[in-house]
Amino acid sequence: MSKDFDDLQTQVRRFIDEEVIPAEPELDEGGDEAVARLARLRAAAKTHGIWALGHPADLGGGGRSFMETVLLNEAIGRSHYGQNAVGTWSMQDSLMLREHASPEQRDRWLGPLVAGEIRSSVGLTEPEVAGSDPTLIRSTAVLDGDEWVVNAHKWFTTGANIAAFTTVFAVTDPDADRHRRVSAIIVPTDSPGYTVVRSVPTLGSRHSVTGDHCEIRLTDVRVPATNLLGARGNGFVIAQKRLGPGRIFHAMRWLGQMQRAFELMVARAHERFAHGSRLIDKGEIQRYIAESATDIFYHRAALINAAEAVDRGSPARLEIGMVKTRGAALLHDVVDRAIQVHGALGLTPDTPLEAMYRRARYARIYDGPDEVHRATIARLLGKDITLAPWTAGGAP
Structure with missing residues (x-):
C-alpha cells in the first residue's frame, strides 16, 4: 500500500459522507437539477484530487493499485451515487478499451470516458436467451465491404439512454467454436437504426440521473469495420x-x-x-x-x-x-x-x-x-x- 493511502481513504470517506450522501435526496428526484448537482459533485471530486483514482495513470487516472482501488470502493460504496461522483464507474470499460482498443478508438473514446465527459454502455444481455450464458447470444454483425451491419436486441444495457456509445457483443462467426463466435463492436448511440426502446424499471427503480437499464434495438446499423474491438471472435x-x-x-x-x-x-x-x-x-x-x-x-x-x-x-x-x-x-x-x-x-x-x-x-x-x-x-x-x-x- 502507498504511504499516503490511509489519508486518501479518509479523504474519500469524508467526501462521500459529507458531500455525496447529503445530495442523495436531490439526486433521487432526477431531472435537470439532479444532473447539475451530480456535475458539481464530479467537479468537486476533481478539485479534491480523488477523481478516477483506480484508473491507470497513463489514462489520466490516479494510478492506484488494484488492492487500493478495492479498499477505496469500500468508502465509495457507502452511497449509491458514490462511483459516479468520483469517476470510478467507468473503470471496467476504460480498462477494456485500454487493452483492446485501436489507437483510433482510444483517441475517440477513452480520454473523454475517463474524464467523465461521456458515458459508455455495454450490450451483452438479451431478452430472448439466458443472460448468464453469453454463448447463446443471437445478435449478429455481418461484414459488408468496409462496414459491419449490426442487428441486435439487448436489454439491461445500463446507461444507454445517456451513453455516447455501446459496446455490442454480436455473433460474427456463426460456424466457429461456441466461445469464438462472438465479437465486440463499438456502436455510437447516434447511429441510424440504434433505438432505445425503453428504460426498464427494476425493483421500484425508475429513471436515474446516472443512467437507466435500457432495452435497445439495432436494426441494420452500419458502423466502420474499424469499430471492431479487439480480435474478431474474441468477444467472449x-x-x-x-x-x-x-x-x-x-x-x-x-x-x-x-x-x-x-x-x-x-x-x-x-x-x-x-x-x-x-x-x-x-x-x-x-x-x-x-x-x-x-x-x-x-x-x-x-x-x-x-x-x-x-x-x-x-x-x-x-x-x-x-x-x-x-x-x-x-x-x-x-x-x-x-x-x-x-x-x-x-x-x-x-x-x-x-x-x-x-x-x-x-x-x-x-x-x-x-x-x-x-x-x-x-x-x-x-x-x-x-x-x-x-x-x-x-x-x-
Missing part, C-alpha cells in the same frame, strides 16, 4: 475479463452499504425506546447487531483475500465467485436486520434502507446469478480440490 474473452475484477468492486461497494446500514441500525437502537427499555438493551436487537458485525468482518476478510489473489496475477475465479455469491446474501441480511430495527420507518424513503434492500436483492443476479457462480466453484474444486484458497495449491 473480452466480456469475461471485463466482468471479473468488477465483481470484486461490486462486493466491496456492498461492504460500504453494509457498514452504513449497520451504523443506522445501531443509532436507531440507541435512540428508540419501547416496552420499558431502549432497543439496544434487548437481547434480540443485540443479536442483530452481533450477527451483522460478524457478517461485515468476514465479508471484508474474504474480499481482501480475493483482491490479494488478483494482485498476485491469479484469475481468482474461485475467490471472486465466493465473494460475489456470499457477499450478496450478507448484504441482504445486514440491510434486512437494519430495516427490522427501524420498524415501519425502515419501509419508507425517510431512510436509505428501503432502496438499499431493493438493490441488495438485485445483487444476486447482475454480473452472473448466484447459481452460475456456485456451479463454477463446485466444478473447479470437483476437478482439483487443491485449488481451494486455504490449501497449499491455492495459497500464496
Whole structure:
C-alpha cells in the first residue's frame, strides 16, 4: 500500500459522507437539477484530487493499485451515487478499451470516458436467451465491404439512454467454436437504426440521473469495420475479463452499504425506546447487531483475500465467485436486520434502507446469478480440490 493511502481513504470517506450522501435526496428526484448537482459533485471530486483514482495513470487516472482501488470502493460504496461522483464507474470499460482498443478508438473514446465527459454502455444481455450464458447470444454483425451491419436486441444495457456509445457483443462467426463466435463492436448511440426502446424499471427503480437499464434495438446499423474491438471472435474473452475484477468492486461497494446500514441500525437502537427499555438493551436487537458485525468482518476478510489473489496475477475465479455469491446474501441480511430495527420507518424513503434492500436483492443476479457462480466453484474444486484458497495449491 502507498504511504499516503490511509489519508486518501479518509479523504474519500469524508467526501462521500459529507458531500455525496447529503445530495442523495436531490439526486433521487432526477431531472435537470439532479444532473447539475451530480456535475458539481464530479467537479468537486476533481478539485479534491480523488477523481478516477483506480484508473491507470497513463489514462489520466490516479494510478492506484488494484488492492487500493478495492479498499477505496469500500468508502465509495457507502452511497449509491458514490462511483459516479468520483469517476470510478467507468473503470471496467476504460480498462477494456485500454487493452483492446485501436489507437483510433482510444483517441475517440477513452480520454473523454475517463474524464467523465461521456458515458459508455455495454450490450451483452438479451431478452430472448439466458443472460448468464453469453454463448447463446443471437445478435449478429455481418461484414459488408468496409462496414459491419449490426442487428441486435439487448436489454439491461445500463446507461444507454445517456451513453455516447455501446459496446455490442454480436455473433460474427456463426460456424466457429461456441466461445469464438462472438465479437465486440463499438456502436455510437447516434447511429441510424440504434433505438432505445425503453428504460426498464427494476425493483421500484425508475429513471436515474446516472443512467437507466435500457432495452435497445439495432436494426441494420452500419458502423466502420474499424469499430471492431479487439480480435474478431474474441468477444467472449473480452466480456469475461471485463466482468471479473468488477465483481470484486461490486462486493466491496456492498461492504460500504453494509457498514452504513449497520451504523443506522445501531443509532436507531440507541435512540428508540419501547416496552420499558431502549432497543439496544434487548437481547434480540443485540443479536442483530452481533450477527451483522460478524457478517461485515468476514465479508471484508474474504474480499481482501480475493483482491490479494488478483494482485498476485491469479484469475481468482474461485475467490471472486465466493465473494460475489456470499457477499450478496450478507448484504441482504445486514440491510434486512437494519430495516427490522427501524420498524415501519425502515419501509419508507425517510431512510436509505428501503432502496438499499431493493438493490441488495438485485445483487444476486447482475454480473452472473448466484447459481452460475456456485456451479463454477463446485466444478473447479470437483476437478482439483487443491485449488481451494486455504490449501497449499491455492495459497500464496
